[in-house]
């Protein structure tokens with residue numbers, strides 16, 4: 001039986017990438033070493049790292065005046081690193097609150113400065129994104145932070161907000177690489193790798209050069225973007241094996257036609273699921289139509305008492321990790337780049353069968 005893994009993260013990786021990792025595991029390209037055993041300053045690994053960065057730059061069209069950093073600490077460390085590095089003498093920053101991850105970013109930022117919440121969708125259980133025209137921005141804000149895709153609520157913001165001279169900061173953990181985005185519109189982009197990039201343990205930061213180098217007093221060395229930028233992410237030991245695996249994912253994406261091609265496939269996959277959810281009363285999508293995420297699709301059963309039976313049948317069919325987050329309830333299907341369209345078809349077939357037998 002083919003297994004399809006709908007986990008929100010750590011999430012499914014492309015099978016071809018896993019097979020390549022397996023084939024190269026104990027002896028990378030005749031070096032006699034596993035990538036895990038290599039010096040991060042050796043010729044072999046320096047090549048792996050440089051190629052990963054070049055491929056990511058090509059995929060995302062990252063302009064030359066942006067640094068790409070390969071860090072550790074997860075997206076959660078960025079909740080602190082962003083204010084420590086980007087407040088730059090200003091007293092406060094703007095934050096949009098669209099869900100659980102926004103809330104965590106806001107809570108952490110408050111340790112370093114004032115936070116102005118420009119708008120919040122908490123009034124309707126984070127099921128939509130407030131319109132840009134309604135955001136109450138502070139003209140003196142050091143930056144504006146938002147979460148283009150809330151992984152838990154399944155709320156995605158498709159248009160990039162135009163914040164003018166205020167640097168735009170985005171937590172792209174669950175949407176990076178899912179579709180083309182104009183990097184030049186952002187001051188800083190960050191993402192934990194374990195959703196749509198590669199294994200956990202790697203965090204990618206893409207930051208405009210002129211924004212770094214002015215940290216809050218007392219900022220630890222490891223939390224200073226400039227230190228990592230000046231040392232090409234080798235100030236200390238980077239997450240070498242995760243970087244190598246991410247590099248293979250970048251090559252896999254390039255071979256599939258890049259991010260425009262991925263967007264087409266991702267839209268097709270999401271439409272299969274949302275069209276079915278809309279066509280039945282047995283299931284419900286809680287998210288406003290214009291904000292339905294291409295990557296994380298939460299849905300509920302009309303009768304929550306059937307949740308356990310639903311998950312049992314899913315498991316029997318090889319459809320794993322569909323249980324929703326406790327704050328939303330119901331189910332959540334995460335359909336990142338590495339989820340093939342066949343996996344989504346198998347899920348919709350199973351949902352239809354379940355409805356027939358329980359509806």
Ligand SMILES: *Cc1c(COP(=O)(O)O)cnc(C)c1O
Pocket residue numbers: 009073074075076077101147149150151171172173174192193195
């Ligand atoms: C998963 C996730 C995080 C947390 O990432 P860690 O790497 O576990 O710290 C933060 N923001 C978003 C949007 C996420 O999906």
